[in-house]
Amino acid sequence: xxxxxxxxEIADADEGELAPAQAARLIKQTTRQAKRQFQLQSPxxxxxxxxxxxxxxxxxxxxxxxxxxxxxxxxxxxxxVFVLLVFIVIGNxxxxxxxxxxxxxxxxxxxxxxxxxxxxxxVAAYLFMGALRYLGVSYGVVYGVYAASGWLIVVGAAxxxxxxxxxxxxxxxxxxxxxxxxxxxxxxxxVGVWLxxxxxxxxVLLVFAAYQVRLRLQ
Amino acid sequence: xxxxxLDPMIHAPARLRMVVTLxxxxxxxxxxxxxxxxxxxxxPGNLITHLxxxxxxxxxxxxxxGHGIWSRTTVTLTxxxxxxxxxxxxxxxxxxxxx
Numbered sequence: 001x002x003x004x005x006x007x008x009e010i011a012d013a014d015e016g017e018l019a020p021a022q023a024a025r026l027i028k029q030t031t032r033q034a035k036r037q038f039q040l041q042s043p044x045x046x047x048x049x050x051x052x053x054x055x056x057x058x059x060x061x062x063x064x065x066x067x068x069x070x071x072x073x074x075x076x077x078x079x080x081v082f083v084l085l086v087f088i089v090i091g092n093x094x095x096x097x098x099x100x101x102x103x104x105x106x107x108x109x110x111x112x113x114x115x116x117x118x119x120x121x122x123v124a125a126y127l128f129m130g131a132l133r134y135l136g137v138s139y140g141v142v143y144g145v146y147a148a149s150g151w152l153i154v155v156g157a158a159x160x161x162x163x164x165x166x167x168x169x170x171x172x173x174x175x176x177x178x179x180x181x182x183x184x185x186x187x188x189x190x191v192g193v194w195l196x197x198x199x200x201x202x203x204v205l206l207v208f209a210a211y212q213v214r215l216r217l218q
Numbered sequence: 219x220x221x222x223x224l225d226p227m228i229h230a231p232a233r234l235r236m237v238v239t240l241x242x243x244x245x246x247x248x249x250x251x252x253x254x255x256x257x258x259x260x261x262p263g264n265l266i267t268h269l270x271x272x273x274x275x276x277x278x279x280x281x282x283x284g285h286g287i288w289s290r291t292t293v294t295l296t297x298x299x300x301x302x303x304x305x306x307x308x309x310x311x312x313x314x315x316x317x
Contacts, residue, residue: 018231020221020313027307030235034242037257102253104292106246 036216040099041171043212045092050205052088056081057148057198061191070140070190114162118155125154144190148197152182170211177204223309225302227275232260233268237277237303240295248281248292269293277302 018026063077064070073081100108129150133142156179163172178201185196221229228234235258243249255265272278277299282291295303 018221018229018234020224020310023224023229023234024310024314026231026234027238027310030238031242034239034257038242038244102250103243103247104250105244105248105294107244108247 038099038103040096041212042095043209043216045095046205046209046212048091049088050202050209052084053205054198054202056084057194057201059084060148061194061198064144064191064194067191070144072139072143117162118158121155121158122151125151128154140190145186145193148193149182149186152197153179156182170208174204174208221313223313225306225309227271227277228302228306230268232258232264233272236265236268236272237295237299240278240293241300241303243295248294251280251291251293254293272299275299275302 059077059080060073063074064072100111129142129146132146133139156175160172160175160179163169163175181200181204182197185193185200188196228237236254239254239257240249251262251265255262258265260268269278269280273280276296278293279296280291280293282289284290
């Protein structure tokens with residue numbers, strides 16, 4: 001629902017004198033405010049994301065540490081991860097709804113198409129994981145290495161392509177870094193991959209948050 | 219320093235903020251009346267007064283969809299409005315040396 005303009009309330013037209021220097025300041029200030037309000041990313045959200053990333057991977061690493069042979073995360077660890085994921089999804093949805101409230105047109109449609117592409121990559125990545133296990137690939141590789149990093153390589157590659165087509169360089173570099181960490185972490189084996197992914201992803205997200213703060217201060 | 223070179227349609231605080239805000243929307247997007255009002259902190263009457271002036275000048279386009287309580291008014295900056303803002307900021311730069 002959208003409130004209709006009150007046409008009867010015709011307030012004073014804002015025709016006050018405006019010096020050129022004031023106008024220049026007003027343009028800078030309004031541009032900064034508008035960019036901040038329309039932007040779909042924020043340093044605080046990135047920082048929270050970094051903390052959640054570390055908590056998720058750290059929790060699983062703590063629960064699988066020392067396993068030989070690899071038997072996978074414990075139930076309590078999976079429960080903690082599930083709760084964190086629910087908080088992330090809800091928090092992110094609320095943030096995006098606020099930022100995109102009242103905006104319609106091309107970017108909303110484009111967002112829906114991108115969401116569909118990423119969701120397809122995500123579902124395909126996990127279906128492929130099931131196929132690997134079905135075909136007899138070891139438990140450690142499927143539920144260790146692939147579960148920790150494989151999905152990010154697939155989904156991340158799709159996200160890299162999105163950032164590339166949008167010529168969004170900061171997000172392009174961020175996503176390439178995350179995919180590289182996922183690929184590199186795979187060498188750490190079913191236990192080490194969780195730690196490597198957790199620390200590597202956390203560090204990259206921290207750097208990205210610092211970059212976002214620097215942009216805001218400029 | 220004279221302000222004669224500055225487009226009077228844009229050179230008013232409320233309309234300048236309106237045009238700059240709309241210019242920061244992604245290309246091809248529209249903004250709802252309530253969101254624009256919230257961002258600018260103007261009363262509905264004040265906002266519509268300025269919107270009408272900008273619309274008459276061809277700088278913004280408004281579109282109303284739906285009926286009654288479900289009606290929705292969206293605002294977008296036209297190509298003409300974008301060009302006018304670019305000319306305005308260029309004129310400001312000339313006046314100030316650098317924006």
